[in-house]
Amino acid sequence: MKEIDDITGAIVDAAYVLHTGLGPGLLESVYxxxxxxxxEHRGLSVERQKIIRFEYDGxxxxxGLRLDLLVEDRVIVELKSVEKPAPVHPxxxxxxxxxxxxxxxxxxNFGAPxxxxxxQRVVNHYSPSHSASPRLRVNQSSGEPK
Known part of the structure; x- marks a missing residue:
């Protein structure tokens, strides 16, 4: 299993190569x-536009949401191509x-100079014992994990 820092490092490196090669201003689909x-050429598993099913309060x-990229089932990459990201994005x-x-x-954000x-790296200090709601289930059907 690859370490999180190795995965994020590869993502940042690939983004850097793209940003310096093509620059800002293209559609998010290109980025x-x-x-x-x-x-994928580096041997990482990548899912694009992954749809996530979740359950809340029955x-x-x-x-419910769609991830731009999910790398190695461990790192979410949210992509933007805007002049200035909104405060809600992180x-x-x-x-x-x-x-x-x-x-x-x-x-x-590939729209940045x-x-x-x-x-921006966003870190979740998630702990199941501190879950905001025990009524929330993600990617589960009939209460059984997939």
Whole structure:
């Protein structure tokens, strides 16, 4: 199993190569496809536009959220191509991390002048004993984990 820092390092490296090679201003779909392929070439598993099912308070949301990239089933990458990200974007990623019970996500804005300005690491200090709601289940059907 690859370490989180190795995975995030590979993601940042692939994003850097893309950002310096093509620059800002393209559609998010480009900034999703190119790093995904590069990460796969590096031997990492990557899922694009992964739909996440979750349940809350007895309500089932079959397509409750969609992840831009999920790398090695451990790191969520949320991609943007905007001049300035909204304050809600890191909060959105943190919600995704909490729902998925994952520790780390990367928010990458390819609209920034440099990757350094457009890169934000979001960390979830999730602990099952501190869950906000025991009524929340993610990617589960009939109470049984998939």
């Amino acid at each position: 999703e496809a190119v790093p995904a392929r590069e990460l 309500m089932v949301f079959e397509e 909060k959105q990623l943190l919600t995704y991390l909490r729902l998925m019970q994952l520790p780390v996500g990367l928010l990458i 440099t990757l350094k300005e457009g890169l």
